[in-house]
Amino acid sequence: TQDRQAGRVLKLSRSRDDSSQPPGIRASEHVRGQCAVLVSLLQRLAHDDLRPSEVESLVHLANTKCDTISAMLQRPSSSVPSLITLPESCFSGHIGPLVGTKTIITKLAPSHPSLHTISRKPVTHKTLHLGNRFSFAITVTPQQVAVWGSAFSRAKRAVLACAPSLGVVELLEHARDSLEELEAWSDCYHVDKAVGEWLREGRTGEEVIFPLLARVKVAGWWICVANRRHWTPISLVDIQLRDTFVVDDLPQLDLDYDHPEKCSGHKGDACSGWLAGPGPHHLTLEVPEGWGGAWHIEDLRHMLKPSIKRLRRIRCAPIRRWNLDKVIDFAMQLEELHIDLDDREHSIDTEFLQIVAHLRSTWMAPHGIITFTCCLGVTFDILRELQHLENCPSWADTLIHLASLVKRVVFPHGLGQGEAV
Secondary structure (H helix, E strand, O other): OHHHHHHHHHHHHHHOOHHHOOOOOOHHHHHHHHHHHHHHHHHHHOOOOOOHHHHHHHHHHHHHHHHHHHHHHHOOOOOOOOHHHOOHHHHHHHHHHHHOHHHHHHHHHHHOHHHHHHHOOHHHOOEEEEOOOOOOEOOOOHHHHHHHOHHHOOOOEEEEEOEOOHHHHHHHHHOOOOOOEEEEEOOOOEEOHHHHHHHHHOOOOOOEEEOOOOEEEEEHHHHHHHHHOOEEEOOOOEEEEEOOEOEEOOOOOOOOOOOOOEOOOOOOOOOHHHHOOOOOEEEEEEOOOOOOOOEEHHHHOOOOOOOEEEEEEEEOOOOOOOOHHHHHOOOOOEEEEEEEEOOOOOEOOHHHHHHHHHHHHHOEEEEEEEEEEEOOOOEEEHHHHHHHHHHOHHHHHHHHHHHOOOOEEEOOOOOOOOOOO
8 A cells, every 4th residue: 555655655764874875966865855855745645634636635635756766775875866856846836735835835945955845835835734623723933933933925825724813924925916715714612822912912003904915715814904903905805704702712802892702703703804995895704603694684793784785694683683773784785695594493483574574674675685595494484474465565475485485384273173274
């Protein structure tokens, strides 16, 4: 198998010391570099979150590495490291995205002077890919930011599976002129010292403009980074925000207006910065499973803007009704509104239908469309909905649409034999 083949090759390479290699090319240095690459590939293959195509590419590359190392050990005086003979475009277009940013700068770069040079070139890092543990922050020192910031200055895409430490955020800001897509995911439920202090303090000074950033998909603490760092993504269109509750681990900080229990802040005021540009904005809102599947309508108070044209995954059954009119009376021209009904809303009540009808007049464009998703627990009561229809015939389209989506329907019961509805 591949693991046994790699094990034999690595064991053989360790058995050869520098004194056994002939002078000239210094094959032992090249062998160590190739082994470092092989080890990083095997570590990447051990992850269980890989797509089949990624597994196939990594296996092929690992097999090639084994063959290359074997050939170099058998003919050390004539072996030329194949990796360093590859064109730079191969690193930027294939190797870099496959092995990840950390592997390039910590494993490949030290293995050979030419690879060190390539690792410092911005063209190598079209994708900035850091982290694989969503609940932990990555420590990046100011010295590392100073060294690697320029190397990431042309990154077009960033994929960050970690909590937002200050160093990682500063690396992103070095790529602000070229970044087009950002995916940043954090599932930490606590405000630890690495994240909490600098997020609380925020950033002073001028705004940071991202002229090309068009799509963001951010979760957890990442959703408030735009506000804290004064980011202005002037070209942003597609925005996906996943909120979460957090518990503050910093005893000197109290949970008050400035330190909310949600990453989104008070009524969304901590994540409104993503909507700082002119739009049009297509906004999708998510929450972790178990929250009910969507944001409550009152949580949008500080996020609503006329630039929003598509709004997906909100709940129209409010928990708190204080200042609800400031939300539902806000004038927009939505082309699409998607509303979730989850199993906490066991029935389609009058208040829900009234809010939907109100949003049609205040939020929707003349030809805008409202769609719904109904979870399994939502019940459509025939008699009650007929009463709704009788009381307000204008609700007919909404009720017909909901009737086609629900999984549970309650029919009249208790009728005597021969009686009809």
